[in-house]
Amino acid sequence: MPSATMEYPMSDYRYAFLEPGHFARGWHIVRFSRELAVGEVQRLHYFNRDLVLFRGESGAAAVVDAHCPHLGAHLASDGGRLIGDTIACPFHGWTFAGDGECVSIPYAGKIPDKARRALRGWPLLEKNGFISLWYDPDDNPPEDYLPDISAWGPDSWGDWHFHRSRIRAQPCDVIENIVDIAHFPHVHGGEVRAFENRFGERTVTQLSTVDRSANAQMVIPPDLPFDLQAMSQQAVEQRSDAWGDATYHGPAIMYYYTEVRSELMSFSSWWVNYHTPVNDEEVDLCSAVILNSLTDEPLPAEFVELYAQTAHAAFGQDVEIWKDKVFRADPILCDGDGPINKLRRWYEQFYLPLAG
Incomplete structure (x- = not known):
């Protein structure tokens, strides 16, 4: 059944990204590097699938489908069992490499040919302090479009300060923020001074200058550990x-x-900032930051942590709208809106089969 944020009839989808069970082809962050220790096994659930993430003794991370192709045991049951860079099923000891290949059945003289590639392994990319999974139901090879962030790392600005939450929203709602110029003075308490969008083959960019304004409206997410309204007022005064x-x-x-x-x-x-689909109804939404002083004075540690919280709270303002909006597949737009339909056409490429 489609999410409450969908309005289009199930028999007549205008966009492929509205189809239930259909997720975007591409890189999706599943964890930050420091969340997975060597020798650790974790359960994941994304794209309506149970998955297992582990880091073998070499330090390489891997993700495979969660259930053993033998008799269906979960590979993370009993905490998971790692042997070097492989994972062994706790039920009968069938052992799999990070790419899903069955490399050992301890009580068999020969591994059945059908068993060798029966478990799906998912391509991973670990860089910039995060672990990304390549999702593609058609098994196209991963694309190289995620740039390095040279400022990240112990010898530079340090590691990410991040906040993650599981929310009820559609990925298409999240990504439309990149072109939505008109919502700043109603949701985020900001007045747009300059705004531009640029589209590339696999990228879309927002260049913006937004001032805090005492005259702008602001959505206040519930249960924040700080006074967002007071902080906004302070920013106006400064x-x-x-x-x-x-x-x-x-x-x-x-x-x-x-x-x-x-x-x-x-x-x-x-x-x-990332959003990774959990199922047809939910995404994991996360904001992570690293900071560096533009003066000779170091930034206070408490400010850095508060900044990370406010970064995630900025998305929380949008969440209050997303959680009970409907998706208009054919919206009525005006000349002050950003290029919403252009963004949707760009976004659609990640849901359609690759040409050729």
Whole structure:
């Protein structure tokens, strides 16, 4: 049954991304690197699938389908059993490499040919301090479109400060934010001074300058551990100068670089925002940040953590709208809206079969 955020009839979808059980081809972040230790096995559930993530003794991470092709045991039962860089089923000991190949059956003289590739392994990319899974139901090879973030790492700005939440929303709702100029003064308390979108083959970019405004409206997410309204008012009084460059690389991972200058504090920041589909109803939504001072004064640790919380709260403002909106497949738009239909046509490519 389609989500409450869908309105289009099941028999007549205008866009492939509205079809239940259909998820975007591309890279999707499933964990940050520090969340998975060597020798650790974790259960995942994304794309309506049970998956197992593990890191073998070499340090390489892997994701395979969760259930053994033998008699269906979950490979993470009993905490999972790793042997070197392989994972063994806790039921009968069938052992699989990170790409899903069956490499051992301890009580068999020969591995059946049918068993060798019976378990699906998923391509992974670990870089910039996060672990991304390549999802493609048609098994096309992964594409190389995720850039390096040279500022990340122990010898530079440090590791990510991140906040993740599971929300009821559609991926198409999340990604439309990149072109939605008109929602800033109603949801985020901002007044847009400059705004531009640029489209590439696998990228869409937002170049924006948004000022805090006392006259703008703001959505306040519930249960925040800080006073978002007071912080916004403080930003208005400080008259900070800020600009940002946000780019979706593929359908689900956004890099955002921003610089903020004020009398109180001046800093630059990289964000990684991602949404990974859990099922037809939910996504894992996450905001991660690293910061660097633009002056000789180091940034206070408490400010860095608070900034990470406010970054995720900014998405929380949108969540309050997404959770009970419907999706208009044929919206009535005006000349002040951003290029919403162009964005949808760009986004559709990740749901359609590759040409050729």
